Amino acid sequence: MLDNSKKFNDLRKQYNTFIYDSFLVENTEEEIIIKFKFIIENLTSFEPELRILKNNLDIKIEDKLIENCKNAAFHMGLIELISYWKATCSPNVIIKAGYINEEQINWFKKLYFYGLGELFYTNGIKTNIDDFMSVKCESNEVYDDTINTSNDGYLIPIGGGKDSCVTLECLKKQADNYCLIVNPKPVTLDCAKAAGYEDNGIVKVIRRIDTNLLELNSKGFINGHTPFSSMLAFLSYFIADIIGKKYIALSNESSANESNVDGEKINHQYSKSVEFENDFRYYSTKYLKRNTEYFSFLRPLNELQIAMAFSKFEKYHPIFKSCNVGSKGETWKWCCNCPKCLFVYTILSPFLYKDKLINIFGEDLFDREDLLETFIELTGNGETKPFECVGTYEEVCFAISKTISNLEGKELPYLLKYFKDNYELSNLEIDLTKNYYPENNLTEEQTKILKEEIFND
Numbered sequence: 001m002l003d004n005s006k007k008f009n010d011l012r013k014q015y016n017t018f019i020y021d022s023f024l025v026e027n028t029e030e031e032i033i034i035k036f037k038f039i040i041e042n043l044t045s046f047e048p049e050l051r052i053l054k055n056n057l058d059i060k061i062e063d064k065l066i067e068n069c070k071n072a073a074f075h076m077g078l079i080e081l082i083s084y085w086k087a088t089c090s091p092n093v094i095i096k097a098g099y100i101n102e103e104q105i106n107w108f109k110k111l112y113f114y115g116l117g118e119l120f121y122t123n124g125i126k127t128n129i130d131d132f133m134s135v136k137c138e139s140n141e142v143y144d145d146t147i148n149t150s151n152d153g154y155l156i157p158i159g160g161g162k163d164s165c166v167t168l169e170c171l172k173k174q175a176d177n178y179c180l181i182v183n184p185k186p187v188t189l190d191c192a193k194a195a196g197y198e199d200n201g202i203v204k205v206i207r208r209i210d211t212n213l214l215e216l217n218s219k220g221f222i223n224g225h226t227p228f229s230s231m232l233a234f235l236s237y238f239i240a241d242i243i244g245k246k247y248i249a250l251s252n253e254s255s256a257n258e259s260n261v262d263g264e265k266i267n268h269q270y271s272k273s274v275e276f277e278n279d280f281r282y283y284s285t286k287y288l289k290r291n292t293e294y295f296s297f298l299r300p301l302n303e304l305q306i307a308m309a310f311s312k313f314e315k316y317h318p319i320f321k322s323c324n325v326g327s328k329g330e331t332w333k334w335c336c337n338c339p340k341c342l343f344v345y346t347i348l349s350p351f352l353y354k355d356k357l358i359n360i361f362g363e364d365l366f367d368r369e370d371l372l373e374t375f376i377e378l379t380g381n382g383e384t385k386p387f388e389c390v391g392t393y394e395e396v397c398f399a400i401s402k403t404i405s406n407l408e409g410k411e412l413p414y415l416l417k418y419f420k421d422n423y424e425l426s427n428l429e430i431d432l433t434k435n436y437y438p439e440n441n442l443t444e445e446q447t448k449i450l451k452e453e454i455f456n457d
Contacts, residue, residue, distance in 0.1 A: 115227030227271035303391030311351035339386030
């Protein structure tokens with residue numbers, strides 16, 4: 001953990017004002033372009049952009065649809081700004097691009113604060129929700145909404161991991177669905193196509209980060225994790241409405257609710273949590289007013305149940321990837337050295353160990369002595385849980401215990417033997433694969449689809 005507390009205070013004094021200046025939406029023949037302008041006074045400005053490609057889609061998107069969604073586009077800027085604000089953590093934020101009231105300001109402050117919990121923690125920054133930022137709106141511009149009442153079907157954001165593959169497979173019988181992929185790569189496109197989606201059913205978005213931010217990062221300004229899933233919420237909401245989709249089906253599970261630091265509300269997956277999901281549903285209903293519902297299809301499930309379901313969908317096994325380290329560059333691969341790789345290997349192990357898992361990862365990660373520290377952190381016996389999208393301690397320990405049980409009478413690989421020798425095995429009679437998390441936003445029909453797939457009801 002870094003100690004950037006002095007840098008934090010110094011930067012805030014030197015660059016005390018951050019401005020969300022403006023945004024622009026342009027509808028061309030081939031794409032929808034959304035540009036934002038942010039300013040850090042006395043330092044620099046940023047002009048990031050989103051490009052929603054539409055020349056491959058079988059839907060005509062008219063100018064009036066875009067005009068009706070300018071409010072959602074403005075809100076995307078309110079999320080995008082946090083990636084740029086974090087460089088200096090300026091205490092004063094001024095909104096000039098559109099109007100938000102006091103309740104909206106407090107809503108965004110909550111999202112910013114808890115969404116940046118990991119960044120504050122890993123940089124050794126001590127602050128609180130009242131003092132970390134003051135937001136002032138200097139615009140009276142209100143963007144009117146015209147509600148589209150004809151929406152139906154699903155928009156399914158996918159990232160190439162096992163979770164979104166399970167959602168794709170469960171909802172494949174629903175008519176007229178579309179996938180959403182941000183910064184497409186062969187892995188994500190292949191997952192969509194394995195689920196039966198052709199190019200005209202995949203919405204592709206290119207998100208461009210302003211190089212001025214990368215330059216600040218290289219100079220040692222504050223950097224760290226931001227709540228990308230909240231950006232995805234507003235982006236998918238915008239897209240779902242203009243292409244006429246009723247439901248945005250995320251693939252966030254109940255496990256995303258667990259903190260990474262015991263006793264503190266510091267969650268790498270905060271914007272994937274049920275708390276954020278419920279907050280966004282409230283906010284979008286009141287302030288965005290579209291005929292679109294945002295929810296997580298997998299919310300009733302834990303990581304073990306998702307892994308169990310995924311183990312049956314073999315067509316995705318050679319394709320899917322979740323490793324953030326290995327995602328850099330065109331060729332996405334499992335690095336086999338990071339917490340995410342070891343977690344996915346572990347959670348799948350009760351169902352696929354070991355030949356099938358080795359075929360996926362290229363080696364037996366349970367034989368890797370150099371992964372012991374990461375293994376200990378995943379099981380809840382380290383200082384913190386790894387800051388990655390990984391399951392709960394309970395799920396990890398259950399998966400390990402189940403795999404050890406499956407190997408009864410056989411020689412255990414290094415990490416499994418270490419666990420058996422040093423920790424208490426989980427009680428397998430309390431079967432976590434039978435759980436059903438009650439706090440979710442599925443309709444009765446969606447619940448039926450999920451239960452038929454997972455529990456064979």
